[in-house]
Amino acid sequence: MKNLILFIPFLMMLSCKQKEQAASQLVEDPHSFSKPAIAVVEHLDLDIKVNFENQQISGKAVWKINNKAKSNEIIFDDGQLNISKITLGAEEKETTFTYGEEKEFLGRPLKVVITPETKLITIYYTTNAQASALQWLNPHQTAGKKRPYLFTQSESIAARSWIPCQDSPGIRFTYNATVSVPNDLLALMSAENPEVKNSKGIYHFKQIHPIPSYLLALAVGDIEFKAVDKRTGIYAEPSVLANAVYEFADMGKMVNAAEKLYGPYRWGRYDLLVLPPSFPFGGMENPNLTFITPTVIAGDRSLVSIISHELAHSWSGNLVTNATWNDFWLNEGFTNYFERRIDEAIFGKTEAQIQEEFAKKALEDAVKEMGDTSKDTYLKTDYTGRNPDEGTNDIAYEKGYFFLRTIEEAVGREKFDVFLRGYFDSHAFQSVSTEQFLLYLNENLIKGNSDLEKKIRINDWVYGPGIPSNIAYSKDLLSKGGKLWKIDGLVVSATKGLPFDTSMLKREIVTSNEKKFFITYLPKKLSVEQMKFLDEQFNFTGSNNTDIQLLWYTMAIGNHYTVADKRIEDYLIENGRMWHIIPLYKEMMKTPEGLKRAKEIYKKARPNYHPMTYMAIDKLLK
Numbered sequence: 001m002k003n004l005i006l007f008i009p010f011l012m013m014l015s016c017k018q019k020e021q022a023a024s025q026l027v028e029d030p031h032s033f034s035k036p037a038i039a040v041v042e043h044l045d046l047d048i049k050v051n052f053e054n055q056q057i058s059g060k061a062v063w064k065i066n067n068k069a070k071s072n073e074i075i076f077d078d079g080q081l082n083i084s085k086i087t088l089g090a091e092e093k094e095t096t097f098t099y100g101e102e103k104e105f106l107g108r109p110l111k112v113v114i115t116p117e118t119k120l121i122t123i124y125y126t127t128n129a130q131a132s133a134l135q136w137l138n139p140h141q142t143a144g145k146k147r148p149y150l151f152t153q154s155e156s157i158a159a160r161s162w163i164p165c166q167d168s169p170g171i172r173f174t175y176n177a178t179v180s181v182p183n184d185l186l187a188l189m190s191a192e193n194p195e196v197k198n199s200k201g202i203y204h205f206k207q208i209h210p211i212p213s214y215l216l217a218l219a220v221g222d223i224e225f226k227a228v229d230k231r232t233g234i235y236a237e238p239s240v241l242a243n244a245v246y247e248f249a250d251m252g253k254m255v256n257a258a259e260k261l262y263g264p265y266r267w268g269r270y271d272l273l274v275l276p277p278s279f280p281f282g283g284m285e286n287p288n289l290t291f292i293t294p295t296v297i298a299g300d301r302s303l304v305s306i307i308s309h310e311l312a313h314s315w316s317g318n319l320v321t322n323a324t325w326n327d328f329w330l331n332e333g334f335t336n337y338f339e340r341r342i343d344e345a346i347f348g349k350t351e352a353q354i355q356e357e358f359a360k361k362a363l364e365d366a367v368k369e370m371g372d373t374s375k376d377t378y379l380k381t382d383y384t385g386r387n388p389d390e391g392t393n394d395i396a397y398e399k400g401y402f403f404l405r406t407i408e409e410a411v412g413r414e415k416f417d418v419f420l421r422g423y424f425d426s427h428a429f430q431s432v433s434t435e436q437f438l439l440y441l442n443e444n445l446i447k448g449n450s451d452l453e454k455k456i457r458i459n460d461w462v463y464g465p466g467i468p469s470n471i472a473y474s475k476d477l478l479s480k481g482g483k484l485w486k487i488d489g490l491v492v493s494a495t496k497g498l499p500f501d502t503s504m505l506k507r508e509i510v511t512s513n514e515k516k517f518f519i520t521y522l523p524k525k526l527s528v529e530q531m532k533f534l535d536e537q538f539n540f541t542g543s544n545n546t547d548i549q550l551l552w553y554t555m556a557i558g559n560h561y562t563v564a565d566k567r568i569e570d571y572l573i574e575n576g577r578m579w580h581i582i583p584l585y586k587e588m589m590k591t592p593e594g595l596k597r598a599k600e601i602y603k604k605a606r607p608n609y610h611p612m613t614y615m616a617i618d619k620l621l622k
């Protein structure tokens with residue numbers, strides 16, 4: 001009788017706490033000390049100087065606040081800033097401040113004494129050498145090798161290390177900034193941006209839409225701009241710019257495709273900034289200016305779906321934002337869904353379906369690793385007391401994706417698209433909790449239809465572990481005669497040692513996604529001869545596609561295919577993208593000789609990595 005399910009109306013399934021959360025606009029955030037229900041920020045005027053000599057940002061953050069409760073205190077998040085003075089009002093009357101207890105990952109609460117009438121607070125500060133959001137690069141770490149570079153990475157909770165702020169994704173504010181930099185460098189932010197350098201090295205920025213703090217971003221370097229079309233363009237170091245412009249030539253088309261799906265792009269311009277290779281992510285959706293790693297420039301435009309992803313965040317994430325990091329799937333699951341819809345519109349159904357196949361494998365692997373009863377596999381997570389960065393896994397990304405995909409399948413794409421469009425429109429520039437989304441879903445799509453409820457099983461997806469059995473995905477490519485079915489057959493032929501027409505390999509496995517699929521489904525254990533044979537067919541070892549490199553080098557390490565050793569070493573030294581290098585270190589660590597080699601390579605690579613990256617690998621290899 002275990003399977004007898006009572007179909008109680010959805011709202012009854014929400015606990016009191018969840019109902020309360022759904023009802024109130026402000027949701028409690030376990031990763032911020034601020035108390036926005038009492039006093040909350042609304043606008044920032046930032047005035048800072050970037051000093052490369054002592055690697056410090058210093059200046060003032062002027063906050064317009066809403067003292068809702070007429071309180072005598074406002075609380076900010078502080079991540080090791082050196083604060084010299086805080087004043088109140090336009091007249092800048094000095095006030096006092098204290099710090100609360102420091103907590104691991106979170107820094108400490110900065111408690112500022114205000115009056116019930118306070119509307120303006122000015123905080124004078126300097127950043128600390130350990131600021132987790134900042135990477136200061138020496139010239140050698142850039143493409144041009146002549147000038148230094150600085151960039152920020154604020155998501156999830158690092159904004160507090162370079163600006164005193166209420167560092168919660170549930171709190172939004174507009175901002176203006178004045179940034180002073182050495183006069184041969186350009187400064188860019190997540191805002192309206194300059195296109196050329198000026199001789200004074202003073203730049204002004206304006207973000208007219210309210211954003212959460214994790215979308216505050218700054219980059220300073222020897223950077224140039226080239227337009228792609230009227231509203232899109234690319235910033236990069238001069239020696240990288242032409243290749244980047246070629247690689248991302250489709251970015252304008254992507255914005256058009258995205259608008260056709262879910263409504264107007266509301267931010268004005270959409271530009272890319274290609275960073276130096278130590279950038280620890282593939283991409284970061286900073287408003288108006290997506291930050292991306294140069295390592296996705298494969299030369300053949302094969303990794304551009306990362307742009308679809310970061311662009312999609314202009315709706316899912318930046319326009320409608322997860323209220324807390326426990327609702328992270330609302331950012332990344334929605335974005336993965338949107339990303340694949342953009343890719344389908346531009347590159348066709350087959351490519352999108354192959355991506356879905358990888359997504360399913362990634363989700364299965366994640367659930368296997370975390371355990372299929374683990375609460376961390378719920379879509380709604382609880383990272384209280386932990387670093388929310390731990391929650392950046394394929395539960396949020398791919399279980400989130402498949403939840404939406406399953407709803408799409410249940411109601412039909414047309415209806416689902418109308419629903420999503422309505423969701424973005426009605427929550428534009430707001431932060432939303434999982435419970436608020438579910439209320440909206442019930443009111444606007446399920447509408448009490450109990451058949452539909454049974455089909456979708458919201459509760460199992462959101463507050464249950466593992467992968468619900470009603471997961472929807474396309475089976476076309478894997479069914480008899482389909483593209484992936486054919487490749488699957490070739491995996492068997494190519495590894496079983498049976499005679500077969502080897503020219504089939506190159507004929508059937510052409511696109512980089514097809515190659516990725518082929519490698520993914522190879523048996524984990526292959527002989528050196530088998531590896532060599534495949535390499536002769538496809539030259540995987542020499543690939544410039546980092547997705548293929550990651551998969552193939554993992555195989556090479558596991559199978560002691562030493563032909564790839566040099567390439568692996570170069571890859572690890574030249575690529576700082578965390579999620580693309582840590583798996584290789586982990587693979588090497590599985591044997592004593594591998595561990596030794598990992599440490600040797602790491603010694604050379606570490607100076608190139610971002611603090612976030614080397615801190616993770618230090619822990620791994622210690």
Ligand code: BES
Pocket residue numbers: 155156281282283284285305306309310313332389392579
């Ligand atoms: N917003 C994320 C990056 C992120 C997540 C930074 C959590 C800090 C904490 C970004 O949109 C992302 O998902 N990047 C991926 C892109 C990939 C999924 C196409 C990456 O960097 O690999």
Ligand code: ZN
Pocket residue numbers: 309313331332335
């Ligand atoms: Zn993302």
